[in-house]
Amino acid sequence: MNSMTSNRVRPLSLEDLGVTPIGMETVSLPAEEEIERLPDDNEVLTKVRAALEMGFAGVILSGPPGTGKSWYAKRIAHTIAGEPEAIRIVQFHTSYQYEDFMEGFAPKDGGGFELQKKSFPLLCEDATERPDIIHVLLIDEISRCDVARVFGEALTYMEVDKRGLEFTLASGSSLVVPRNLVILATMNPWDKGVDELDVALERRFAQIDMLPDVLALRAILADKGADRALIDRVAAFFEGVQKLDDEMVRLGHAYFNNCIDEASARRAWDFRLFPFFKKACRLDKDMLSEIIRMWLRSFPPEGGIGDGGAILPTVEDTQLQPGQAT
Numbered sequence: 001m002n003s004m005t006s007n008r009v010r011p012l013s014l015e016d017l018g019v020t021p022i023g024m025e026t027v028s029l030p031a032e033e034e035i036e037r038l039p040d041d042n043e044v045l046t047k048v049r050a051a052l053e054m055g056f057a058g059v060i061l062s063g064p065p066g067t068g069k070s071w072y073a074k075r076i077a078h079t080i081a082g083e084p085e086a087i088r089i090v091q092f093h094t095s096y097q098y099e100d101f102m103e104g105f106a107p108k109d110g111g112g113f114e115l116q117k118k119s120f121p122l123l124c125e126d127a128t129e130r131p132d133i134i135h136v137l138l139i140d141e142i143s144r145c146d147v148a149r150v151f152g153e154a155l156t157y158m159e160v161d162k163r164g165l166e167f168t169l170a171s172g173s174s175l176v177v178p179r180n181l182v183i184l185a186t187m188n189p190w191d192k193g194v195d196e197l198d199v200a201l202e203r204r205f206a207q208i209d210m211l212p213d214v215l216a217l218r219a220i221l222a223d224k225g226a227d228r229a230l231i232d233r234v235a236a237f238f239e240g241v242q243k244l245d246d247e248m249v250r251l252g253h254a255y256f257n258n259c260i261d262e263a264s265a266r267r268a269w270d271f272r273l274f275p276f277f278k279k280a281c282r283l284d285k286d287m288l289s290e291i292i293r294m295w296l297r298s299f300p301p302e303g304g305i306g307d308g309g310a311i312l313p314t315v316e317d318t319q320l321q322p323g324q325a326t
């Protein structure tokens with residue numbers, strides 16, 4: 001046996017591999033991420049504060065994709081929290097469980113498992129230790145999981161009249177949800193888990209609708225330097241989509257953020273808008289065909305669509321693969 005193989009090899013740790021043990025992820029708002037505070041007269045911020053003053057356990061910003069839910073939620077959290085370190089952000093998903101959010105067993109460095117507190121108890125303890133500082137838990141996509149299962153016993157004790165009361169977790173350890181903990185969340189009202197979410201949280205959480213806004217769209221594009229004619233064309237398509245019967249296709253204004261000139265608008269259709277509509281209308285080809293027609297009215301193929309009597313393509317003969325609309 002040579003000297004290289006005879007030397008004792010040190011076991012690799014999780015840190016050596018660049019792996020963080022489950023449950024030990026950093027969920028505080030990154031210090032380097034500078035997020036502006038909202039002005040006191042901001043409409044959404046005013047509604048959130050009013051809901052909290054009414055005694056709701058938390059507030060959910062609800063709206064279709066691209067309506068600024070996460071953008072607002074982060075800035076509201078930053079505005080009402082006592083300090084950036086008092087904010088924790090968690091993203092729910094379909095596999096998210098009680099063991100990910102409350103407490104669960106996780107591998108130890110060196111082998112074996114240990115019971116670890118997760119995001120919610122850790123933030124509750126931080127808030128309890130500093131009662132003069134508002135702490136904020138921001139849950140992105142709260143409707144993606146079974147909320148009652150994820151919160152477990154804590155769901156009842158989030159209510160304002162039960163804040164400060166000690167209760168027991170599944171492991172037998174105790175926890176208190178303090179009064180200085182604010183819960184903000186975002187959700188898409190068309191997610192599959194929304195029906196169950198309504199039953200679990202409708203009494204505890206206020207919901208604020210975040211709707212597609214053509215005025216916000218116009219302001220965004222104008223700020224980015226788009227000319228008035230282009231803004232009018234994008235807005236015409238946007239407003240047409242909002243009038244369709246299927247609420248699933250009413251995407252938000254943020255989907256059009258990069259439509260600042262002709263080329264970027266066509267790229268947005270190829271790579272972002274059309275894939276969204278194709279998925280949303282997978283069971284309704286007529287709806288997709290109508291959306292394609294509306295887009296081509298605002299952004300005809302190169303060379304135009306002829307005089308007013310031109311027949312616009314249907315789903316079958318216009319699949320608009322990437323690059324075709326440019």
